[in-house]
Amino acid sequence: MNEKSRIYWQCRRGMLELDELLQGFLDHTYDGLDTHEQASFEKLLRCHDNLLLEYLMGRTVPEDSDTAHVVKKIRESAHVHT
Amino acid sequence: MERRHFDTLVIGSGGGGLRAALQLAQGEANVAVVSKVFPTRSHTVAAQGGMNAALANVVPDNWHWHMYDTVKGSDYLGDQDAIEYMCRAASHLVVELEHAGVPFSRLPNGKIYQRPFGGQSQDFGGDQAARTCAAADRTGHAILHTLYQQNIHAKTHFFDEYFAIDLIRDEEDFILGAVVLNIATGEPLLIEAKTTLLATGGVGQLFRTNTNARINTGDGMAMALRAGIPVQDMEFFQFHPTGIAGKGMLITEGVRGEGGYLVNKDGERFMERYAPHAKDLASRDVVSRAIAIEIREGRGCGPDADHVLLKLEHLGPEVIKKRLPGILDMARTFANVDPIKEPIPVFPTAHYTMGGIPTNRFGQVVMPLEHSAEEAIPGLYAVGECACVSVHGANRLGGNSLLDIVVFGRAAGNHIIEFLKENRYHRPMKDEWVERALSRLARWEQSGEGESVDVLRDELQRTMEHYCGVFRTEEVLAEGVEKVKALAKRLDAVRLRDQSKVFNTARIEALELENLVSLGLATVKSALARQESRGAHSRMDYPDRDDERWMKHSLYFEDGRVEYKPVRTKPMSVDTFPPKPRVY
Numbered sequence: 001m002n003e004k005s006r007i008y009w010q011c012r013r014g015m016l017e018l019d020e021l022l023q024g025f026l027d028h029t030y031d032g033l034d035t036h037e038q039a040s041f042e043k044l045l046r047c048h049d050n051l052l053l054e055y056l057m058g059r060t061v062p063e064d065s066d067t068a069h070v071v072k073k074i075r076e077s078a079h080v081h082t
Numbered sequence: 083m084e085r086r087h088f089d090t091l092v093i094g095s096g097g098g099g100l101r102a103a104l105q106l107a108q109g110e111a112n113v114a115v116v117s118k119v120f121p122t123r124s125h126t127v128a129a130q131g132g133m134n135a136a137l138a139n140v141v142p143d144n145w146h147w148h149m150y151d152t153v154k155g156s157d158y159l160g161d162q163d164a165i166e167y168m169c170r171a172a173s174h175l176v177v178e179l180e181h182a183g184v185p186f187s188r189l190p191n192g193k194i195y196q197r198p199f200g201g202q203s204q205d206f207g208g209d210q211a212a213r214t215c216a217a218a219d220r221t222g223h224a225i226l227h228t229l230y231q232q233n234i235h236a237k238t239h240f241f242d243e244y245f246a247i248d249l250i251r252d253e254e255d256f257i258l259g260a261v262v263l264n265i266a267t268g269e270p271l272l273i274e275a276k277t278t279l280l281a282t283g284g285v286g287q288l289f290r291t292n293t294n295a296r297i298n299t300g301d302g303m304a305m306a307l308r309a310g311i312p313v314q315d316m317e318f319f320q321f322h323p324t325g326i327a328g329k330g331m332l333i334t335e336g337v338r339g340e341g342g343y344l345v346n347k348d349g350e351r352f353m354e355r356y357a358p359h360a361k362d363l364a365s366r367d368v369v370s371r372a373i374a375i376e377i378r379e380g381r382g383c384g385p386d387a388d389h390v391l392l393k394l395e396h397l398g399p400e401v402i403k404k405r406l407p408g409i410l411d412m413a414r415t416f417a418n419v420d421p422i423k424e425p426i427p428v429f430p431t432a433h434y435t436m437g438g439i440p441t442n443r444f445g446q447v448v449m450p451l452e453h454s455a456e457e458a459i460p461g462l463y464a465v466g467e468c469a470c471v472s473v474h475g476a477n478r479l480g481g482n483s484l485l486d487i488v489v490f491g492r493a494a495g496n497h498i499i500e501f502l503k504e505n506r507y508h509r510p511m512k513d514e515w516v517e518r519a520l521s522r523l524a525r526w527e528q529s530g531e532g533e534s535v536d537v538l539r540d541e542l543q544r545t546m547e548h549y550c551g552v553f554r555t556e557e558v559l560a561e562g563v564e565k566v567k568a569l570a571k572r573l574d575a576v577r578l579r580d581q582s583k584v585f586n587t588a589r590i591e592a593l594e595l596e597n598l599v600s601l602g603l604a605t606v607k608s609a610l611a612r613q614e615s616r617g618a619h620s621r622m623d624y625p626d627r628d629d630e631r632w633m634k635h636s637l638y639f640e641d642g643r644v645e646y647k648p649v650r651t652k653p654m655s656v657d658t659f660p661p662k663p664r665v666y
């Protein structure tokens with residue numbers, strides 16, 4: 001529970017767009033990820049806000065394939081849950 | 083409880099807090115900065131447009147014209163001494179940021195590029211000026227990261243992911259620091275400081291549809307209220323007409339500039355009725371109000387008739403892809419519509435808090451005490467969106483708030499350095515003052531069945547949007563006051579299911595909700611009291627500005643009182659700009 005709360009707090013960002021996408025993903029999709037994907041998500045959260053926005057809005061594709069995979073999942077999750 | 087001692091405690095690490103901390107750390111003060119999220123995740127990071135300064139790099143310009151525009155933009159509620167100070171300091175601060183490493187975009191001749199923004203003029207209301215300096219579309223990000231790095235270098239002490247609960251105020255009204263909560267461990271910490279600076283940002287989360295990050299819950303303003311300090315001009319909240327309905331993200335004016343327009347459920351281009359000439363390009367408040375009226379009168383779209391539509395399909399895919407690429411991503415991601423084929427559902431979105439903790443141009447928090455309406459609370463400062471200095475008055479101009487935070491962040495830093503020279507020792511601390519702050523935490527240890535934080539916050543945001551949004555009348559606001567009071571009562575019945583300590587984010591959200599409720603009441607009560615329309619506060623039943631009765635600042639106190647104090651109309655060195663009708 002508190003491990004997830006810790007990640008939840010890392011999803012609190014400086015931009016509404018990020019809050020919406022990251023918290024939505026955490027609520028709807030995160031629990032269904034495998035541990036490797038969960039680790040990639042946590043790694044993604046360490047990016048600074050502007051880069052995260054670039055990734056999540058599809059303006060830049062991350063070079064690292066694990067990160068790219070989790071970004072794709074977040075974008076898909078946003079479409080299903082909007 | 084653990085205690086730490088610092089010369090200065092800065093609460094908030096957005097641009098305002100970090101600029102002040104930097105001034106202090108470079109001035110050899112021992113500074114702590116507390117932030118509830120990692121510093122570079124502060125809301126300043128979201129500012130894309132830029133920062134104003136009359137550098138005159140593109141067209142002729144000077145600080146006095148900038149001052150005129152800001153006074154006029156404020157609808158004559160701005161304090162002219164503070165506005166003069168800010169506009170005069172602007173160019174120097176941009177250059178300073180540039181030297182510190184902010185990569186401002188450039189002109190071919192190497193000078194800093196400047197773009198034109200609404201409300202900017204040359205020669206006191208003449209041709210359009212170009213006054214906004216930007217680091218591409220990431221100005222806030224660049225400023226925040228640069229200031230953070232400089233602070234690390236200057237050895238500012240950071241408490242990341244600590245949540246400030248309450249200020250400590252002694253019997254002589256000195257502020258002695260604050261009780262903060264380590265979010266990771268759930269343990270409180272007392273930070274004793276000779277001076278405390280609030281830089282906690284705005285309170286966009288008061289409204290259901292808003293553009294702000296979720297951290298913007300106005301904590302510093304609510305802390306000030308609980309310490310007996312009023313909040314000023316809370317009725318002035320800037321709304322942007324086109325936010326994504328139900329979500330809040332901003333759809334820029336550029337869309338309407340390119341030929342997009344708004345329609346109601348009958349497909350009518352309703353702005354033609356409200357502003358026959360400017361139509362969809364009328365000023366923000368006019369468009370916002372028109373949307374609210376359409377919806378109130380039953381012409382909203384969607385199953386709940388709760389939004390209108392922004393059409394841009396007619397522009398064709400080429401124009402949209404070329405000129406409005408950002409809007410494509412935004413609409414697809416957050417509204418699930420493809421603007422090439424279908425319109426975007428929109429609703430006015432709360433954007434900027436003009437009101438806040440009353441300060442003077444040195445950043446000192448001021449309030450009516452024995453001798454005057456503006457006596458400084460010793461040891462307490464506030465800057466940025468949580469403060470009301472007041473440079474934005476009833477309406478902020480785009481690009482002026484990044485300027486506000488760096489100008490007054492630095493000014494507060496300088497004043498604190500002087501204060502510290504005369505106040506060299508920590509004042510005695512009494513347990514009972516600390517207990518008061520801790521009791522706020524203890525309240526959340528009550529367990530059992532009760533209401534939920536999420537439900538109450540949602541109701542508060544909907545209530546504020548409906549009763550204190552862009553459509554305001556006596557009747558609507560009076561009902562709003564009763565509704566928010568009822569919510570405040572229900573707050574007592576809220577219980578937390580999770581009583582653990584480590585990373586108990588539910589508890590943090592409960593503390594934020596308390597802050598939101600008290601600021602909701604402040605806002606709706608101040609709005610009910612002000613019987614005129616000025617800047618962002620527009621009353622259908624009092625459609626005109628009334629300088630005779632209302633050219634004054636409101637001060638809302640925790641006990642529900644609303645008092646007033648005069649606007650500072652006398653600038654520092656130039657002549658006063660007397661009130662004129664605000665027409666563009």
Ligand SMILES: Cc1cc2nc3c(=O)[nH]c(=O)nc-3n(C[C@H](O)[C@H](O)[C@H](O)COP(=O)(O)OP(=O)(O)OC[C@H]3O[C@@H](n4cnc5c(N)ncnc54)[C@H](O)[C@@H]3O)c2cc1C
Binds near residue numbers: 121123467
């Ligand atoms: C989408 C958007 C775009 C904008 N674009 C522009 C623009 O182009 N130009 C412009 O001039 N302005 C712009 N603004 C406005 C501007 O970004 C803000 O007014 C400004 O950044 C506020 O800075 P600040 O330092 O006062 O507070 P913030 O940057 O909001 O920082 C507040 C800090 O306080 C901390 N905090 C809050 N509560 C607590 C607590 N209880 N305990 C501990 N820490 C706490 C937070 O963690 C954070 O560090 C924009 C605003 C939005 C919403």
